[in-house]
Amino acid sequence: MPRLLPYLLLLPATAFLCLFFLYPFVQVAHDSVMRNGVYTLENFSRMAGHWKFSTAFWNTMLLAAVVVPIQLAMALTMASIVTKLQRGRSSILYIFAIPLGISDLAAGLIWLSVFEQSGFLNSWLVGLGIVDQPILLLGYQNTWVIFIAIVLAEVWRATAIMMVILVAGMGLIPKEYGEAADVFGATRWQKFRRVTLPMLKPSLQTALILRVILAFEVFAVVVALGGTQLPVLMSETYHWQFAMQERGVAAAFAMVILGVSVAFTILILRLLHVPKGARV
Amino acid sequence: MKSLTKWRMTAAAVTVSMMAGPALAEQLFWSTQAKPIEESQKMRDEVLAGFPGGVDYQPSDEGPWLTRMQAELQAGSGRIAVLGGLHGDLSSLGGDLVDLSGIDAAAVGPAMMELGSLGTGEQKYIPWMQATYLMVANRKALEFLPEGADINALTYDQLIDWARATAEATGGPKFGFPAGPQGLKHRFFQGFLLPAYTKSTVTEFRSDAAVVAWEKFRELWQYTNPAATNYSFMQEQLVTEEVWIAFDHVARVADAFNQRPEDFVAFPAPAGPEGRAFMPVVAGIAVPRTTPDMEQSMALVQYMLQPETQIATLRATNFFPVIATELPADMPASVQAAGPAIAAMTGAPDALPALLPMGLGDKGGQFNQVYTDTFERIVLAGQDIREVLDSQAEVLRALMVEANAPCWAPDAASEGPCPVN
Numbered sequence: 284m285p286r287l288l289p290y291l292l293l294l295p296a297t298a299f300l301c302l303f304f305l306y307p308f309v310q311v312a313h314d315s316v317m318r319n320g321v322y323t324l325e326n327f328s329r330m331a332g333h334w335k336f337s338t339a340f341w342n343t344m345l346l347a348a349v350v351v352p353i354q355l356a357m358a359l360t361m362a363s364i365v366t367k368l369q370r371g372r373s374s375i376l377y378i379f380a381i382p383l384g385i386s387d388l389a390a391g392l393i394w395l396s397v398f399e400q401s402g403f404l405n406s407w408l409v410g411l412g413i414v415d416q417p418i419l420l421l422g423y424q425n426t427w428v429i430f431i432a433i434v435l436a437e438v439w440r441a442t443a444i445m446m447v448i449l450v451a452g453m454g455l456i457p458k459e460y461g462e463a464a465d466v467f468g469a470t471r472w473q474k475f476r477r478v479t480l481p482m483l484k485p486s487l488q489t490a491l492i493l494r495v496i497l498a499f500e501v502f503a504v505v506v507a508l509g510g511t512q513l514p515v516l517m518s519e520t521y522h523w524q525f526a527m528q529e530r531g532v533a534a535a536f537a538m539v540i541l542g543v544s545v546a547f548t549i550l551i552l553r554l555l556h557v558p559k560g561a562r563v
Numbered sequence: 564m565k566s567l568t569k570w571r572m573t574a575a576a577v578t579v580s581m582m583a584g585p586a587l588a589e590q591l592f593w594s595t596q597a598k599p600i601e602e603s604q605k606m607r608d609e610v611l612a613g614f615p616g617g618v619d620y621q622p623s624d625e626g627p628w629l630t631r632m633q634a635e636l637q638a639g640s641g642r643i644a645v646l647g648g649l650h651g652d653l654s655s656l657g658g659d660l661v662d663l664s665g666i667d668a669a670a671v672g673p674a675m676m677e678l679g680s681l682g683t684g685e686q687k688y689i690p691w692m693q694a695t696y697l698m699v700a701n702r703k704a705l706e707f708l709p710e711g712a713d714i715n716a717l718t719y720d721q722l723i724d725w726a727r728a729t730a731e732a733t734g735g736p737k738f739g740f741p742a743g744p745q746g747l748k749h750r751f752f753q754g755f756l757l758p759a760y761t762k763s764t765v766t767e768f769r770s771d772a773a774v775v776a777w778e779k780f781r782e783l784w785q786y787t788n789p790a791a792t793n794y795s796f797m798q799e800q801l802v803t804e805e806v807w808i809a810f811d812h813v814a815r816v817a818d819a820f821n822q823r824p825e826d827f828v829a830f831p832a833p834a835g836p837e838g839r840a841f842m843p844v845v846a847g848i849a850v851p852r853t854t855p856d857m858e859q860s861m862a863l864v865q866y867m868l869q870p871e872t873q874i875a876t877l878r879a880t881n882f883f884p885v886i887a888t889e890l891p892a893d894m895p896a897s898v899q900a901a902g903p904a905i906a907a908m909t910g911a912p913d914a915l916p917a918l919l920p921m922g923l924g925d926k927g928g929q930f931n932q933v934y935t936d937t938f939e940r941i942v943l944a945g946q947d948i949r950e951v952l953d954s955q956a957e958v959l960r961a962l963m964v965e966a967n968a969p970c971w972a973p974d975a976a977s978e979g980p981c982p983v984n
Contacts, residue, residue: 525626
């Protein structure tokens with residue numbers, strides 16, 4: 284019995300994952316290669332043939348490429364600050380983590396109220412006399428403003444999740460390494476680069492994988508701020524499923540998102556690989 | 564022994580009545596209409612409260628609406644008692660709707676009843692309410708009307724001149740158009756712009772006349788507020804005066820009239836070379852074959868056709884009755900403003916009704932997307948009109964063949980799928 288116990292304890296979670304994750308996943312994978320009862324790649328060719336596909340694909344990639352590095356840098360800084368603090372550590376941690384408690388759609392709407400034509404930014408600009416009348420920021424003519432607004436909203440909303448993981452990781456690094464570096468007269472920056480960063484690799488791995496995957500699934504913030512003006516993979520998936528009633532093509536989009544996520548997960552695992560003997 | 568049996572029977576009866584309880588108490592009215600929260604609340608409190616047994620009115624977006632109905636149909640049993648939706652929503656469920664010939668709908672016009680048969684011999688849905696699209700202008704814009712133009716008989720050229728004059732006089736584009744994600748822009752192209760220039764929605768999609776239509780629209784777009792790609796309900800921008808002249812669904816401009824009845828005028832859609840094209844909108848009610856209680860569902864359909872219910876529905880949703888009935892004098896300002904404009908449009912000598920898409924089944928969304936994509940490519944992305952029309956025509960043709968949908972007015976009737984020349 285004691286030998287079986289761990290497996291028994293894992294059983295509910297496994298059953299849950301099989302039922303609500305594995306089963307729908309297999310179904311989606313099946314739908315993506317099925318059309319009118321025949322196995323075919325037509326769903327994929329329809330997806331790739333649509334004039335918005337490449338825009339959506341590159342928008343998603345570009346968003347991830349801009350958002351994730353900014354978040355990584357910020358999360359590392361924030362985690363270092365929190366770890367160094369002697370007093371008020373948990374208060375600061377809570378304050379940093381507040382955006383985590385807000386749903387992504389709500390976060391999108393908050394930033395919409397900033398950037399709208401009748402939003403805070405515009406009334407501020409008008410109030411200061413910088414512009415005569417409210418300007419249209421989130422219009423189709425300048426999608427780069429929409430892009431920047433989405434980057435801001437994403438950074439604001441989801442940096443904390445990386446920070447929380449990194450704070451936990453930094454707490455695991457034994458003090459002795461830092462003290463040894465001090466003995467040899469290392470500067471703060473040297474200590475960060477030569478001690479903290481390498482020791483943090485396992486947490487960095489987790490944080491990056493989580494963030495990158497979520498970045499490819501970005502949806503509600505984009506829809507709230509850009510509507511259909513800045514298509515991303517996830518919004519196109521939703522559109523094909525619900526507006527166009529084309530489950531197969533929507534499933535094909537989902538498979539593309541999955542493929543990209545898996546590829547980047549493997550890449551991150553490789554790049555931040557920690558040999559077994561070198562783990563803390 | 565006997566008492567035990569009796570006890571058991573009582574227990575069974577209690578159990579049965581408890582199980583049947585919710586089904587009897589509330590009929591689920593699953594609808595794509597009256598989605599804004601004020602409208603659905605009015606539907607519950609003022610329209611459906613009088614139905615014996617009670618109704619649970621639940622509006623939803625078209626996609627989830629259809630998905631849940633299909634799930635219940637696949638499961639073979641469900642909770643949805645009555646479906647409410649536009650003609651296009653219901654036509655995708657044709658085969659799974661119960662024949663409603665037993666309903667007394669003599670008061671509804673035969674042409675509209677014919678729509679409800681969805682091309683089958685059965686009465687698949689009963690018309691519930693109707694509406695159309697209109698133009699609305701702020702009275703401040705009237706002084707810029709081109710000379711000699713009659714607001715009740717405008718042409719597209721005059722509309723463009725008017726929008727230009729207004730833009731020049733006020734220093735910014737003042738025409739408004741619901742081109743946002745939830746906006747009904749595709750209906751404007753399908754039922755107004757293209758038929759007015761080509762007398763067709765599908766067949767002449769890529770004709771030279773269609774190129775002219777899109778050129779005209781591109782011209783109009785110069786005087787359209789560029790924020791239009793975020794507009795969904797034009798009443799909002801009319802009230803904030805972001806736009807002075809706008810096109811939208813009657814129900815989506817109603818608030819402007821109700822808030823400031825003195826400030827706005829409603830008028831018919833403009834005319835093109837082929838006539839004053841407009842799209843009448845019909846919403847219907849239907850009963851799915853999986854209804855939990857057929858009798859109650861039928862009773863609810865019948866209830867929706869009563870004159871009092873129809874008037875209450877008009878007050879709640881700004882959709883007009885489908886039966887001929889005397890409207891009370893105390894109707895909201897929006898109804899009083901829209902009524903004459905609709906009459907002027909439908910009764911115009913050059914009136915050209917362009918019906919909602921028919922027979923597309925669940926391809927309705929993709930059909931709309933063809934027109935939305937065409938708009939986004941030509942007007943927003945600035946691509947060449949001829950090239951875009953040629954490539955979108957291929958998509959449209961494939962779609963009509965796949966759906967096997969024959970033409971509907973104003974396109975000439977076709978044998979087999981509606982052709983795209």
